[in-house]
Amino acid sequence: MFFTLSEEDRAILTRLEEDMWREVTRFDRTFQEQRFAADFFEFGRSGRVYTRDRIVRIDSQPIHAVLPLPNLAIRLLDQNTAQVTYNSQVDRDGIIEYGRRSSIWSRTENGWVMRFHQGTPYQP
Template sequence: MEISSEDREILERLEQELWRQETRLDKQRMNQLIAPDFFEFGRSGRVWQRQDTLAAEPSSIDVVRPLPEFHIRLFDENIAQVSYDSAFRYDGVVEHTHRSSIWSRTTSGWVLRFHQGTPFQP
């Protein structure tokens, strides 16, 4: 199944949006983007539930954009997996992470249902 150029643009924009401080500080926007049953396996190994993510103190993010190795595959017309690598500076150290997100299309647009980050050394 091939993804439309419109859906590709939307999903890439949404994933990039999650890395922008202005989005992370906008509780209303985050409530729109994150599904009620969202959870994440963080790069630290911590499991984050939706309420943890929404309650987390936002911090400055120094990430490489556009997100490297960005790929999208459809499971069906309403479920997509986005994968990419992130490289961001945290306390002066660059951390590299393989990332994977599962997005689902709802009547109000795409929402993030799952995310996982796995650290790696380039």
């Protein structure tokens, strides 16, 4: 079965994913509480596993990521589950780190929440 994503949902998911890379939203406690699902976890680009609790408690820090997110694509896995993929480019102390990214988002009665995220390093 093939599912289609509305332009409104596409815009919302794009904004939410990019908000994860903006300091003003990414480190806002209300944003984090609303956007990370209770069972969220991440396989980081570093290979570490991050739980929701650890992600929500991270202190604010500068984020130097390229926005809009390069090669962003969204597909519906079912009517209420979307996968967002893109490449990240982040400047960390003058060194550009590249990652292939994948996030799983679920539509809830309170809007879209991120359930899972994975980053894999690559060199262009």
